[in-house]
Amino acid sequence: MQRSGRLIALEVVAILLALVILLPFIMILINSVKDIRESALFGFNLPGKWVFKNYADVYDQANILRGFKNSVLISGLVIVCVNLCASMAAFVIQRRNSRFLQGVYYAFIMGLIVPVSIIPTIKLMGDLHIKGTYFSIIMYYTAVLLPFSVFLLVGFMKSIPRELDEAALLEGCGFFRLYFQIILPLLVTILVTVTIVVMVSVWNDFFGPFYLVTDSTKWTIVLQIYNFVSLYSTNWGIVFAFMVIVVAPVLIIYLLLQRFIIDGLTAGSLKG
Numbered sequence: 001m002q003r004s005g006r007l008i009a010l011e012v013v014a015i016l017l018a019l020v021i022l023l024p025f026i027m028i029l030i031n032s033v034k035d036i037r038e039s040a041l042f043g044f045n046l047p048g049k050w051v052f053k054n055y056a057d058v059y060d061q062a063n064i065l066r067g068f069k070n071s072v073l074i075s076g077l078v079i080v081c082v083n084l085c086a087s088m089a090a091f092v093i094q095r096r097n098s099r100f101l102q103g104v105y106y107a108f109i110m111g112l113i114v115p116v117s118i119i120p121t122i123k124l125m126g127d128l129h130i131k132g133t134y135f136s137i138i139m140y141y142t143a144v145l146l147p148f149s150v151f152l153l154v155g156f157m158k159s160i161p162r163e164l165d166e167a168a169l170l171e172g173c174g175f176f177r178l179y180f181q182i183i184l185p186l187l188v189t190i191l192v193t194v195t196i197v198v199m200v201s202v203w204n205d206f207f208g209p210f211y212l213v214t215d216s217t218k219w220t221i222v223l224q225i226y227n228f229v230s231l232y233s234t235n236w237g238i239v240f241a242f243m244v245i246v247v248a249p250v251l252i253i254y255l256l257l258q259r260f261i262i263d264g265l266t267a268g269s270l271k272g
Contacts, residue, residue: 032240039237054241067221074137074220075202081142082149082198083191090153091183095165105154111147118211125212132214140212141202149194156190196257203250221246
């Protein structure tokens with residue numbers, strides 16, 4: 001009976017904490033259908049007049065399709081680069097007992113701790129003449145997200161028996177064929193986790209494109225919100241409607257695939 005009471009108390013606390021986390025989303029959703037006066041109050045009350053026209057104004061006033069195209073392009077290419085490079089690195093690091101590769105692994109782990117220095121990054125991109133290009137922002141995100149991905153994949157890779165490698169090599173399988181046809185299909189669960197984490201990180205990031213992309217035609221969807229905010233007047237109803245449109249795709253994907261995130265994170269951390 002006492003244990004049951006503790007479980008109920010923990011469930012109540014968990015529900016309350018979940019509601020606290022959901023409050024900003026609820027506020028954004030409610031204020032996205034208010035007029036300019038009511039939305040400026042940032043209240044939780046239902047609107048006196050439902051203004052669904054805010055969503056239509058977003059499409060009329062913003063380059064939303066261009067922003068979505070840029071976000072999809074950058075997110076998609078970063079996902080491919082991170083998954084490919086991280087899985088290959090994790091395969092080599094975990095399968096070969098080498099001090100050099102252990103040092104490489106620890107260097108990746110340090111990447112989880114050391115913060116990104118934006119000024120040297122901008123200077124390096126300027127020296128390489130790639131500043132402001134799609135390539136520069138894709139390489140930036142790939143470098144930032146590789147350490148976490150390698151950490152998860154190395155831990156998960158330990159659960160794959162080495163006997164598979166030995167049997168494949170005895171049958172005449174080369175290393176690249178071993179990786180692509182045998183190892184890679186076994187990493188689907190953890191790669192789905194990495195994909196979602198990378199997508200959410202890239203899609204919702206503001207500072208990376210803001211500092212590294214000077215051409216507004218290459219701005220992501222998050223940066224398009226910045227165009228709605230001015231110093232003197234802001235129609236927060238339209239801004240909130242834009243936020244809902246931006247967050248909705250990632251939120252839907254996260255809710256549909258959250259089981260893979262939990263399974264992948266648990267497998268990668270516990271086995272590492």
